[in-house]
Amino acid sequence: MDELVARPAWAGLDLPLSLGGVTLSILPDGPLASLAPLRGQERAVADALGAALPGPGRMVALPGGGRLIWNGLGRYLLAGAAPDARLAGRAALVDQSDGWTGLALTGAGAAVVLARLVPLDLAPVAFPAGGVARSLLGHVDCLLIAGTAGFEILVARSFTRTAVHDIETAMRAVAARRALPQGPVGAGP
Amino acid sequence: MSRLASGGLIDRARRIPFAFDGRRLTAHPGDTLASALMANGVRLIGRSFKYHRPRGLIAAGSEEPNALVTVGAGAEATPNTRATGIEPYPGLAVFSQNRWPSLGFDLMAINDRLAPLLGAGFYYKTFMWPARSWERVYEPLIRRAAGLGALSGARDPGHDEKAFAFADVLVIGAGPAGLMAALTAGRAGARVLLADEDFRMGGRLNVERLEIDGAPAVAWAAAAVAELAALPNVRLMPRTTVTGVYDGHTYGALERVGRHLADPPEGLPRDAFWRIVAPRAILAAGAIERPIAFPDNDRPGVMLAGAVRAYVNRWAASPGATAVFTNNDDGWRTATDLAAAGVPVTALIDARPGVAPPDGPWRTFTGAVVTGTRGIRALRAVTVRDAHGERSVAAECLAVSGGWNPTLHLSCHLGARPVWDAAIAAFTPAPDAAPGLSAVGAARGAFSTRAALAQGAAAAAEALAALGIAAADQAVPYAEDAATTITPLWRVARTTGRAWLDFQNDVTTKDVALAAQENFRSVEHMKRYTTLGMATDQGKTGGVAGLAVLAELTGRSVAETGVTTFRPPFTPVPIAALGAGGAGRGFAPHRDTPTQAPIAARRAPLVEAGLWRRPSYFPAHGETTWREACDREVAMVRGAVGVCDVSTLGKIDVQGEGAATFLDHVYANTMSTLPVGRVRYGLMLREDGFVMDDGTVARVGPTQFFITTTTAAAGQVMAHLDFAAQCLWPGLDVAFVSQTDHWAQIAVAGPKARDLLAPLVATPIDDAALAYMGCAAADIAGVPGRIYRISFSGERAYEVAVPARWGAGLFDLLVERARPLGGGPYGMEALNVLRIEKGLLTHAELHGRTTADDLGLGRMVASAKDCIGKTASRRPGLSGPERQQLVGLRARDASGRLAGGAHILEPGAKAAAANDQGYLTSVCWSPTLGRDIALAFLRDGRARTGETLRAVCRLRGLDTAVDVVAPPFLDPDGGRLRG
Amino acid sequence: MRIACPLCGPRDLREFTYRGAAKLLDRPAADAGPEAFDDYLHIRENFAGPNPELWHHEHGCRAWLRVVRDTRTHEFLATELAHEGSR
């Protein structure tokens, strides 16, 4: 039988891209699943995962590797780990490994770039490392995770090209401001 | 008018060449275009809107009404730009506007002679005869005369950006009040954002000869700015105008980023529009001086006194021999400052009797007014009247101060009305005008520098307290603390001739008087009748004077008369900035299907389908029209096998003990009875009983379903399900999530569909294993996926789904393997023909005004259970013969053409609304039937099968005989589907 | 305008979709009859003042919110998750 060739969502896009000290790259993909505890099963799900379910805007590292990321009302993303068999019947698990594209925006000016697109206060005091938010990236729904070196940005796979284009445009504008003789007044976080 | 030998905050060592109407001039860094024009002796800068009167500078800030120019030429031409806000750069070219053929000689100035005919509202009273001449004669004339500058009509290649910013405290204006507020909040560690319109922060400290703590105020301001710039928690935004106040502590602001640069770095936006969120804001926007109305007070050279000081002190630009006309003590400063700078001052005219203005090398008049001016394109002399009579005083510039109006506009954007303060004869912001916003300094009517500093510090302290940030007390620097002494004077009485209130829109005291006489006495009526305050400066200088004059004329107080509504933006904002990112493709995001690449490789033209783009058809060698390709693809599906990407369908996984019940609620038909491994067509109604969407429901496990929506309605259905689950049936245990992006889904349709697929699918797919409307998990070409036996073409068909990354490969593989079977890919055109022939629906039919009964699907609304929309769908007006019902139409003759949107008439009926029988929704040439066919809604249609009617599209000149048939047009008992 | 989502915190208006009066939470029973549905679907108190209403945090956590908002000032007086709210 013919072997199918996988075509990733970012095929044809010029990444990683660095501009003005900020780098946009693709996150390595791995297993990703939507997890929604069934009614009354929250405890059992937590037990199966070995970690308490993260509250809104949070995520937790799982003991067996991977992360559980809050993903809106009653939903989580199980990232980087295959679903534990004990979750069966306790949570609605839905494969999303091909549903999302993960982007990383890193560098000192990452928040400044995202301020062009995301209507959130991204300053560390307001959105510290480890924080999770569902919001908008331009006109596209996104899931944002704050890290120490920048942000992870998840968008639905079909929006990958738009998201990359929008981020790249913002990166160019920020980089141009940095090149201004009087310095980047007005471009701060 | 010239540059003074010394002084000013300009860099004399560097020269900036620029051009005004082609004249080559020089500026220095630190100049504005306005100051440079003044320093170059240019007095005539524009023409007024209506009378085309010669006009020069009045002000030095964003309130300037007259000096509007067009910046640049060609596609980049930006009209109506204030000279006071332009920073010259080498090569800057600006042009005067609203004149023809030239600024000096403007033929439209004839309007000035006709002024008696062109009073307020004259156009409402004439131009009515003969009836149709408005559009043909009068309006074109008026339009040509109206308008200020011109757009190029071409797309400007420059680009802009938008961004979000957050702060604890937003300080609006960086004069003494704003700087002190920012220092106080910044030193305490609060996140501060300080925005000022000017490229140099400092406000009036930069333009006055003041001292703070014994040092020049300019130096204090510079030190304050330097300290703020060094604080990591403070962000300075010069060249940034806060333009609007919105709900939820949200502010709009326009930052001019690259407009002042000759050679901006690549990618630099011209402007940035900011949405700033700050729980506390301090309005330290200063005050705007107001003119006094007297005859011919619009002559170039008649300026505001504070602006004259600004030009002299900040830019060392001399206005020439100056007379000063004031009704308050502050005007005196202009005389003393100018004299100190060596500018001749010819007279100091104070309207107040018995005051004692300072002495100086000028003639002093008290209890005196200016009653007229002389000069044609520039002021030469003014007429002064006092107790001793009238006399002429030579002056190239008349510096006028009628007092100051706090710049309170922003405080009114959320609907508050300002309050009249008789002590300063001005409106001040109402306390609590906007949540979280407090006004300080001149913006609050406190006109001394000391008060500005003190209020700035106090407001910041209050903000910090509200935010819970501890702060040490700030010592307020020492500065002048003069009281405001003013006697209101809005217009000089006992004069003849026109006295301007609104310079840009050419509104004079006579116009206001006419409004009052004709009973347009409400201030809003007066505004609209005279257009006072409706020009691009929104009455910043003359607005209050205008309503004060109305108050006088109608015997009311200014407070009773009130103000008109202040609206955003504070100063005009380019559409390009507010709409940044919208040009061209940026308007809406694009979605790519997993098969985008192989489809593009096959040179399929793409059409928009919502946010997606889908292949229209796949051109084959030698084909010249889309119809050829489409007919071939239809025949291919009907005769062999076709492959089509359907990944754009909305796909939702629904799970939980309550899933089946939930689906029974949201679908009109019953889903709880669906066996595992089976698929059912589903119809969703809106609660008002009309059809919302259709799709398929597959039961993939006892408590797990997989449903599809149409491409168009995917988002709407998802929100609807959220609503149903959270708001209507929160007790149900159901979880659903979109899997639209996860799955690539490909339809394989045609009599040879199974032949194509069977070798690729690991499990058997013969009719016993996978009957029509069956579904199963399956390995497809080695990838775990799903297979559904459903059809949107009327042929034996399967939809195979694999995770998206495999979609492109699977599409290639299927297309390649279809070839030897006589098959290949097909696009939207063929898909459409296939479904019309089969009488299947899309949003052309499900257009939101059709019911299940209209569609012939009334029986799908299950009687045994409730569902969303069931009760409302039974309303009497929603069924029965008065409704238009879905039918098929076939052109009688093979040559008869049909068109979507045609209406249906009976043979011989007149084309009139009363005879309308219905309309065509979906039309195609059916290669299978060899004629045009259509789906249509026909009044009482189901009862009319067999009738011959006419499909009439008068827009396209079609009148075609059609036979009414019951859809589908093909294979009514579905033999082809089942195999 | 900003709305304090109980899950996400204060968020910009652009993340939300407005649906209408909070009475939409009280769907009539299946047998309530056409008048009840007519009222439910069409008739609105349309308060000039505190107005109970439904918002969807569509571009955020996807929760439906029941809020009380003053329609004269746009001030939010109460915000809660619709499925948890006292009904």
Add this chain to the structure above:
Amino acid sequence: MRYSALQILRNALTGDRDWRPVWREPVPKPAYDVIVIGGGGHGLATAWYLARNHGLTNVAVLERGALGMGNVGRNTTIVRANYLLPGNSEFYSHALKLWEGLEQDLNYNVMMSQRGLVNLFHSDGQRDAFARRGNQIRLQGDDADLLTREEVRAHAPFLNFDDLRFPIYGGLLQRRAGTARHDAVAWGFARAADLRGVDLIQNCEVTGFRIEAGRVRGVDTTRGYIAAPKIGMAVAGRSSQVGAMAGLRLPIESHVLQAFVTEGLKPLIPGVISFGMGHFYISQSDKGGLVFGGDLDFYNSYAARGNLPMVEHVMEAGMALMPMIGNARVLRSWGGIMDMTSDGSPIIDRTPVDGLFFNGGWCYGGFKATPGSGWCFAHLIATGAPHPAAAKLRLDRFATGRVLDEEGTGAQHNLH
């Protein structure tokens, strides 16, 4: 006093001494034959047609603020008769015919400018939908033409034909559509009604109704009780509040719609242009300002002001469709309160209270209706029977299902 060019000339020579008040400021009488509540476009037009068509002049218009400062004074002034559905179609057709002779009828230049309106479409499906509408318009006896992409280009060459996100496929043109000057419409009807003896009473807010045995007797106002056997409500965005005073429960929500005007520019935009994919419509006023708008802000509001997301959406749509307007600057933005019905179409009908008549639910489209609405409402009030052109604009259509849902968005008030 008749307005004319001659009159202007005469006054020019006499220093404008002779211009008379455009309306009187009467003291309310204790009773009238008819009271019209609301001095907006529809209330004033109703008063004018009561006098003109039915000889009823013992009429008062009660306005809570100043005349014409509601929606009639703040709309984007588009006048058209290009509706899809029977019910609306004949009504707006009737209104457009009245617009065409309005200046002469009122002796006031309302600047009705029939420079055409183009609704752009951006897909084959949209073309068919617009063709359906165009054919309906023709069946109604009004004009409509389907333009090809090239014809649209000839009409408005500055549109984005290069890289528009949703390419232009063509447009539906109505040549008789156009704009009129909003304020002039209010003032023209007011002046004409006043000249016939109608009392226009400003600063007179209706605060309650007196209803006895199911019949209306009069209204309480901030200027006292005023009696009348027949009372018509035309209060647009305030319909629910005023209706509630009479116990009416209405299928209406009040929503804010924003509009925008730019600085004055030399003439550029022909007639009205409307984007089919992004809720954006634009025309140019005689003063040169580009007047444009988009969708509702979507939330209930009585505040007559909006927020940035819709501002930005409208501007982005403008930039998408006609990027050449980028260098124009927005001068002012404002909002108005729309009386949105749950099917997006208006109501002119009797109410359960005898003698009380209702006119409202105009959504964002009632300016074009003004003369038609006044004409039909006056007919209903005077004769007690609906005018044929407004016979389907009934209050009970929601209960019966005979809704007039032009947008096809269903029973959700803010989606129309």
